[in-house]
Amino acid sequence: MQRFTDVACTACGCVCDDLVVDVDEHGVVPVAGACRLAQPWFEQFQKPFSSTPQIKGRNCSHEQAMEEAARILRSSHAPLIYGLSQSSTGGQRAAVELADQLGAVIDTTASVCHGPSIVAIQQVGESTCTLGEIKQRADLVIFWGANPAVSHPRHLERYSADPASEFLPNGRGDRTVVVIDVEETETARAADLFHRVEPGQDFELIWRLRSLIAGHDNGDATSAERQLAELMKNCRYGVIFFGLGIAQSHLGHGTVSGLLRLVAELNAHTRFTARRMRIPGDVSGADSVLCWQTGYPFAVDFSRKYPRYNPDEFTANELLERHDVDVCLLVGIESVSEFSDDARDWLSSIPVIALDTPAALWDTQYHVQIPTATYGIHEPGTAYRMDETPIPLRKLVDTTLPSDEQVLADLCRRFTL
Ligand code: SF4
Incomplete structure (x- = not known):
């Protein structure tokens, strides 16, 4: 048995890097730091899922699957080429190279989660920070349309609510935590203040807060909204963590644009920042790699031999809905369930090559299935935390499985020979 400390977990965008795990004959056994999401995520590697590639449901050799x-x-x-949020920098870079080689569209899971936020950030800009800065300084923490108690179970403990620091020596006692949401969530019950917003009314609330913060009280704000505006203006350091509750709302990019403007305007009064609550482990890394390789974060088309970017035109769900795809290479299958029924119907009618962990591919029936190693378990790599901080991933156990980087680079070679 071997014990590893300071292990990074990629089960969600927090990428906590303080876990303790034992590796024995059963596989990886979490000992400390694993939350209720991380525990089953690590335990999946203890189970004896088949690591044999398949073509049309029949076992085959790795070479046959690659051919x-x-x-x-x-x-x-x-x-x-779609997915990439459970990959790592090397795999994401290889996927871009393959897309370039094939003249393919490459898209990431951002397009079914924070894609509208990315568009808003491109339009408005972002007043941003690291989670370390939040941990050290933020005395007002607002979760808007996000429920980290469920989606990111250690976010409050590690970064946003509980930690004591030089500037917040009493930890939770020095912070005010506010939740703005359409319903009272688990996070709301742990907060100091819960502000309920009617479904579809986030945009209107943001505009009323912007008016109040600009000193224009039109009389249409409630007393709770005035209190919230005062809280925002008078904190020493505020942050809004926003989630899919607003990013995936109707006209999500417009709502997020308004939120980012609100945060920018608050900087006339105090220090204020905004951060997205990224959900999959390395979706931020996928954004980063696509940006530095192509200039664009997602929805990139190489069909004209140079990168073009256009969300809705080149995003996977919309391409599939329009039947504008005839082959799909999934690098991680976890977000396929987020596609619309029409997109999933078309996906089930075309040849699909799926790369993922043996556990994920256990009961799927894609045309070609190639089980791959997991970064941070079988392979070293890099995952980007939700604040775009790169976190190193270590190899914990040996495997005969190839990494997605190896599979993608091998495919690329077959097209250059
Ligand atoms: S909060 Fe997220 S990254 Fe941290 S241990 Fe839990 S699942 Fe892993």
Whole structure:
């Protein structure tokens, strides 16, 4: 048995890097620091799932699976590469190279979660910070349309609510935690203040707060909204963590744009920042790698041999809905369930090559399935935390599985030979 300390977890965008795990003949056993999401995530590697590749549900050799994947991609006129949020920098870079080689569209899971926020950030800019800065300084922490007690169970403990610091020596006692949401969530019950917003009314609330903060009280704000505006103006350091509750709302990018403007305007009174609550482990890394490789964070089309960017035109869900894809390479399958029914219907009618962990591919039936190693368990790598801070991932156990980087680079070689 070998014990590892300071292990990073990629089960959510917090990428906590303080876990303690034992590795024995059963696999990885979390000992300390694993929350209720992390525990089953690590335990999946203890189970004996088949690591044999498959073509149309039949076991095959790795080489046969690679040949079939290359054959399908070679015959494609409109390939799509999608996923990447459970990958690592190396795998994401290899996926971009393959997309470039194939003239494919490459899209990440951001397009079904914080894609509208990315568009808003491109339009408005972002007053930003690291989670370390929040931990040290933020005395007003607002969660808007996010429920981290469920989606990011250690966020409050590690970064946003509980930690004591030089500037907040009493930890939770020195902070005010506010939740703005359409319903009283688990996080709201742990907060100092819960502000209920009617469904679909976030945009209107943001505009009333902007008016109040600009000193224009039109008489249409409630006393609770006035109290909230005062709290925002008078804190020493405030942060809004916003989630899919507003990013995926109707006209989400407009709502997030308003929120980012509100935060920028608050900086006339105090220090204020905004951060997205990213959900999958390395979706921030996928944004970063696509940005530095192509200039764009998601929804990138290489069909004209240079990168073009256009959300809704080149996002996976919309391409599938329009039947503009004839082959799909999934690098991680976890977000397929977020696609619309029409998109999933088309996906089930075209050849799909799926790369993922043996556990994820256990009961799926894609045309070609290639089980791959997991970064931070079987392979070293880098995952970007939700604040875009890169966190190193270590290898904990040996495996015969290839990494997605190896599979993608091998596919790329087959097209350059
Ligand atoms: S909060 Fe997220 S990153 Fe941290 S231990 Fe839990 S699942 Fe892992």
